[in-house]
Amino acid sequence: MITVNGKQIEWEENLTVDRVLKTMNYSFPKIVVRVNGKVVEQKMWSAYKVPNDAEVQAHHLIAGG
Amino acid sequence: MSGVVEKMRASRKVLAEYNYEPAQIERGYAGKTLYINLSNKNIISKDVTQQMKDIFIGGKGFGLWYLWNAVKPDTKWNDPENEIIISPGPISGITQYPGSGKSLVVTLSPLTDSIMDSNVGGFFGPYFKFSGWDALEIQGKADKDVVVFIDGDNGRVTIEEVDLDPSASHLLSDQLTELMAESEQGRKNVSVVSSGSGAEHTRIGVLNFSFYDLRRKAARLKQAGRGGIGTVFRDKKLAALVVKFSGLSGKSNNPADPAKIARTGVKITREINKFDDTQFRMRQIGTANLMTPMNDYDLLPVHNFKYGSHKDAVGISSEVLRSRFTQKMPDGCWVGCALSCCKAVDDFVPKTGPFKGEKVIVDGPEYENAAGLGANCGIFDADYVIEANFYCDTYGIDTISTGTIIAFIMECYEKGIVNKKITGGLELNFGNAEAAMELIHQMGQGRGFGNIAGQGVRRLKKIFAEEYGGDPAFMQDIGMENKGLEYSQYQAKESLAQQGGYALTNKGPQHDEAWLIFMDMVNNQLPTFEKKAEALHYFPMFRTWFGLQGLCKLPWNDIIPESNATSESPEKIPEHVQNYVDIFNAVTGKSIDQDEMIRQSERVYNFQRVFNLRMGFGTRKHDAAPYRGLGPVTEEEYESRQERYDKQLKEDVGINPEGMSTAEKVAAMRSYRQGRYETLIDVVYKRRGWNENGVPKLEHLKELGIDFPEVVEVVKKHL
Numbered sequence: 152m153i154t155v156n157g158k159q160i161e162w163e164e165n166l167t168v169d170r171v172l173k174t175m176n177y178s179f180p181k182i183v184v185r186v187n188g189k190v191v192e193q194k195m196w197s198a199y200k201v202p203n204d205a206e207v208q209a210h211h212l213i214a215g216g
Numbered sequence: 217m218s219g220v221v222e223k224m225r226a227s228r229k230v231l232a233e234y235n236y237e238p239a240q241i242e243r244g245y246a247g248k249t250l251y252i253n254l255s256n257k258n259i260i261s262k263d264v265t266q267q268m269k270d271i272f273i274g275g276k277g278f279g280l281w282y283l284w285n286a287v288k289p290d291t292k293w294n295d296p297e298n299e300i301i302i303s304p305g306p307i308s309g310i311t312q313y314p315g316s317g318k319s320l321v322v323t324l325s326p327l328t329d330s331i332m333d334s335n336v337g338g339f340f341g342p343y344f345k346f347s348g349w350d351a352l353e354i355q356g357k358a359d360k361d362v363v364v365f366i367d368g369d370n371g372r373v374t375i376e377e378v379d380l381d382p383s384a385s386h387l388l389s390d391q392l393t394e395l396m397a398e399s400e401q402g403r404k405n406v407s408v409v410s411s412g413s414g415a416e417h418t419r420i421g422v423l424n425f426s427f428y429d430l431r432r433k434a435a436r437l438k439q440a441g442r443g444g445i446g447t448v449f450r451d452k453k454l455a456a457l458v459v460k461f462s463g464l465s466g467k468s469n470n471p472a473d474p475a476k477i478a479r480t481g482v483k484i485t486r487e488i489n490k491f492d493d494t495q496f497r498m499r500q501i502g503t504a505n506l507m508t509p510m511n512d513y514d515l516l517p518v519h520n521f522k523y524g525s526h527k528d529a530v531g532i533s534s535e536v537l538r539s540r541f542t543q544k545m546p547d548g549c550w551v552g553c554a555l556s557c558c559k560a561v562d563d564f565v566p567k568t569g570p571f572k573g574e575k576v577i578v579d580g581p582e583y584e585n586a587a588g589l590g591a592n593c594g595i596f597d598a599d600y601v602i603e604a605n606f607y608c609d610t611y612g613i614d615t616i617s618t619g620t621i622i623a624f625i626m627e628c629y630e631k632g633i634v635n636k637k638i639t640g641g642l643e644l645n646f647g648n649a650e651a652a653m654e655l656i657h658q659m660g661q662g663r664g665f666g667n668i669a670g671q672g673v674r675r676l677k678k679i680f681a682e683e684y685g686g687d688p689a690f691m692q693d694i695g696m697e698n699k700g701l702e703y704s705q706y707q708a709k710e711s712l713a714q715q716g717g718y719a720l721t722n723k724g725p726q727h728d729e730a731w732l733i734f735m736d737m738v739n740n741q742l743p744t745f746e747k748k749a750e751a752l753h754y755f756p757m758f759r760t761w762f763g764l765q766g767l768c769k770l771p772w773n774d775i776i777p778e779s780n781a782t783s784e785s786p787e788k789i790p791e792h793v794q795n796y797v798d799i800f801n802a803v804t805g806k807s808i809d810q811d812e813m814i815r816q817s818e819r820v821y822n823f824q825r826v827f828n829l830r831m832g833f834g835t836r837k838h839d840a841a842p843y844r845g846l847g848p849v850t851e852e853e854y855e856s857r858q859e860r861y862d863k864q865l866k867e868d869v870g871i872n873p874e875g876m877s878t879a880e881k882v883a884a885m886r887s888y889r890q891g892r893y894e895t896l897i898d899v900v901y902k903r904r905g906w907n908e909n910g911v912p913k914l915e916h917l918k919e920l921g922i923d924f925p926e927v928v929e930v931v932k933k934h935l
Contacts, residue, residue: 157740177738178512181495183781190781210739210786213509214496214774215706215731 155207162203168196171207181212221394227379231362232257234373238348241470244306244803245269249278250349250373252364254452255296255356257375264350271922275305276333276763277820278351279322280827283331284926286355289830293326293444294451296357302409302457303351304341307803308766309469310552312481313795314488315768317342317550319425325443325723326419326451327617327672328700330833331824332443332723335763337549338425338436339407342766343368343461346468358453365396368461369405382455383413386576386610389426389435389456396458404428405464408435409457411446412612417662418670420617420702421446424609427549436560437579438549441614442726443701444672450612464551472805480795480802485554488775492555496774499546501538502557503583503770508534510587514857515707515733517592519646520623521696521844522853524707531596532586540598555771566603569657571610578606580615587705588619593626594646604656611660616726617672618659620702622652624673624695633686640664673697693843699724699833709847710860711737712889713748716896719841720752722824722834728769729756735787749899758793760817765800772796819920822905822912823927829911830930836910839897847889851878854885861885911935 153162155175168184168191184191185208191199201207239246249262264278272281279301286299300323310316319341325332344352347368354364358375361382365374378395382388389408397403408426415421423446426435440446471477492498496505510516511533514524530536542563546556561578581589581601589604590596608615622644628634629644636643640658642651642665658666668679673695680686696703701724708714714737717730732751735741742748762769777791784790793810801807808816828834848854854861855878862873865881869888873881901908905916911934917923 156738157743176512179509181776183786208739210741211734212495212773212776212780212786213506213734214770215506215727215733 153201153203153205153207156209162201162205166201168199168201168207171201172196172209175209177209177211179211179213183210183212184208185210218391218394221391224378224380224391224395227377229377230374231377232259232375234259236261236348236371236373238368238371241346241468243472243805244469245274246345246348246350248349249282249351249353250366251353251355252373252375253356254354254358254362254375254454259373259375271819273306273764273816273820274350275303275308275320275766276322276760278303279320279333280331280820280824282351282353283322283324284827286353287324289832291324293324293329293448297355298324298448300354300445300448300452301351302341302344304345305764305766307469307799309342309345310471310477310799310803311466312477312552313799314481314484314548314553314555314771315550316766317553318762318766318768319344319440320763320766321423321440321445323445323448324831325445325700326447327444327674328724328833330699330723330828330831332445333763334440334442334445335728335768336423336425336440337438337768338427339550340409340425340457340459342464342468342550343405343407343459346461346464347459352457354452354454357451361453361455363392363456363458364454366457366459368459369463378455380455382410382450384570384610385410385412385424385612386435386437389424389437392456392458393426393428393435396460400433402462404430405462406458406460410455410612411449412610412660413662414608414611414613414660414670415446415450417667418613418659419444419447419672419675420614420621420670421448421450421612422609422614423449424612432560432562432577434577436549436558436577437609439609439614441616443723444614446612469803471803473802476802477799480798481552484771484775484792484795487777488554492775495776498555498557498770498774501534501541502559504537504559504581504586505534506583507532507537507586510583510706511591513738514710516587517623517705517707519594520592520627520694521703521707522627522850523856524709526591526594526596528596529591532590532598532601536598537581537586540602553768555775557770557774561602564602564606566606567599568603568653569607571606576606578602579609581605584705585615585619588616588623592619592623592705593652595649595652597649600649600653604653607653607656607660611656613659613670616704617702618656619705620696621669621673621676622655624676625655625669627694628680628686628691631690633680633691634684638665638684672700673702674700693849696842696844697725698841698845699838701725703845706731706733708733708845712892712896713742713751715841715846715893716748716752716900717755718845720839720897720900721756722821722828725845729759731755741787745895745899748896749903752900753903754788754814757814757817757821758788760821761796761813764816764820767796815920819922822917822920823922825906825910825912826917826927826930829934834910835934836897836908839910841893843886843890846893847885848882851882854878854882907935909934
């Protein structure tokens with residue numbers, strides 16, 4: 152299992168950041184992703200492997216009203 | 217000169233005149249304010265005291281202070297002593313940092329009967345300040361329509377009768393701009409404040425502040441939209457305010473440290489140029505960039521806030537609206553704003569109403585217009601949204617309230633509370649664009665059912681209950697108003713923090729105090745009541761600060777600096793917060809830090825809370841939210857997101873939903889959510905230094921330095 156923004160989801164082999172965001176339906180284009188506290192740049196999302204038990208923060212930088 | 221303007225010029229009759237030597241601006245302040253009484257035509261100059269600058273700063277702070285001194289606890293919005301105060305704030309008018317041309321307008325509201333404030337762009341505020349004034353107080357009522365002219369070039373203020381038609385704000389703004397300018401080139405030096413016929417017939421009138429667009433050769437409009445300020449304006453028989461100031465330069469605000477402002481401005485302008493195209497695309501789409509993500513994340517209000525998304529929302533998506541904007545160049549409402557969020561549809565031809573078949577310029581649509589007039593009413597047609605946007609603006613009615621009012625009526629219509637007989641034949645089902653447009657015309661022109669609709673949701677609930685037998689409890693649940701003001705257009709059911717961000721406000725549910733939906737619901741950055749309360753302290757205070765200074769919120773977090781990714785508090789955009797501290801210090805010569813910045817706001821925010829108390833509001837019962845804003849009212853709402861709600865019942869509430877009827881589940885969910893909202897209120901009040909009834913504690917007021925005898929006297933009655 153991994154935790155994404157406080158919610159638990161199943162972990163699988165070769166789980167990438169891209170895949171995590173898709174699973175969470177996070178389609179917003181401006182998200183800062185941290186895995187276990189370390190920022191993963193957007194260009195690395197398709198390659199970066201999220202380890203089991205990871206804590207993922209996907210902070211949407213949306214400005215709103 | 218056009219024939220209409222020629223006729224206006226010939227008809228000018230000066231009722232009162234005041235000549236003055238325009239004050240030199242010193243570190244962001246003129247040091248003088250202008251008072252005009254429309255009843256006795258008295259025009260005087262007042263001095264700005266050091267206490268005003270220290271405690272109230274400017275903008276909304278000055279507005280509140282003047283209004284406090286003008287009214288009594290029993291003053292009503294349409295009493296002559298009610299004032300409209302317009303104040304730009306000390307930073308307003310600088311041209312080196314984006315979003316620095318705002319004004320704040322304060323009055324007693326015909327919707328809430330209490331204090332209203334609204335933040336507006338356009339050229340009026342800066343030009344007015346550079347004409348020698350930090351604030352304008354308008355009190356009294358004229359017998360006939362009058363125009364106030366402020367000639368900052370020649371130091372002359374006049375109250376005049378002019379033969380004009382105040383019903384269409386876009387025309388009146390153009391005409392008065394032409395009248396006041398000495399040449400076509402000079403029109404850029406004129407700004408007009410006006411409303412429209414809708415402000416005379418409804419409680420949701422706006423003020424349109426113009427900014428002259430040299431490329432289009434037309435006066436464009438920005439709105440002080442919330443709370444019916446335009447209704448007060450027209451009740452005073454004020455047709456327009458016109459200011460002329462021809463000497464604008466980068467030094468007009470005469471700051472203490474212009475080099476520091478320039479450096480800070482260059483830094484953020486580079487950020488905008490570098491990142492905007494890959495971030496929020498404010499320059500391309502403006503706030504309409506929110507339409508698509510709001511729908512994707514189930515946050516777009518649909519069918520009177522029942523739902524958060526709709527399959528047809530693609531019809532008014534960000535890209536569809538972008539394709540309708542006709543300018544392909546940066547477009548801002550004040551000089552030097554690199555964020556350039558203004559958008560327009562040129563040569564739009566309305567299909568209905570008094571301008572049917574004519575080419576008009578439509579300012580917008582912005583997110584709130586498309587979400588409120590469109591999605592919330594179940595209308596996913598860009599042409600409708602643009603036309604409704606145009607007519608709301610020129611009739612001078614608030615697009616946000618209009619959207620929420622029509623959505624409420626549509627739900628009542630579908631529930632049989634009102635019918636065709638009551639609506640005068642309008643079939644106000646969700647999605648009926650033709651009927652909705654006709655209702656807007658009726659509101660704008662004071663015809664038929666529009667006269668009832670324009671009273672706003674709070675009064676509609678009463679009318680529908682008393683005259684048509686509607687269930688008051690049901691309408692209380694679905695009528696999206698708090699304090700009498702209609703909700704703005706975000707679906708907050710899944711964000712407890714935003715529920716507080718809407719209802720635990722001073723003026724009512726406008727998102728300009730706090731917008732916490734993503735932080736809370738998606739990012740889960742506020743998992744505890746204490747964290748939510750901290751956010752509901754910090755952000756309302758921080759955002760109040762824009763209104764003290766004459767600033768726009770957008771350049772704070774609609775462009776994200778590189779440093780933010782590694783920041784400890786990315787949601788605060790710390791680099792930009794420091795920019796604002798630097799600019800304030802560079803303008804005023806003071807030396808505040810980020811803590812004092814929040815303190816400045818806290819003083820004004822708490823003063824406004826006490827002012828609400830003084831007017832008979834401002835306690836816990838006034839912070840109650842309609843249940844539609846907290847959770848699913850009806851079984852159809854619950855069932856539309858059953859998986860989500862069942863999971864919440866099981867995991868958060870500790871109830872197994874299996875075997876329960878939908879009605880039972882709705883009731884269980886309601887009990888849970890209302891309980892959490894009450895707990896939130898307790899924790900937020902504590903964080904804000906208020907007692908359990910929402911009354912600021914005396915020691916807190918003392919700590920803030922606003923324990924004036926008259927403030928203490930008000931508060932003591934509630935302790």
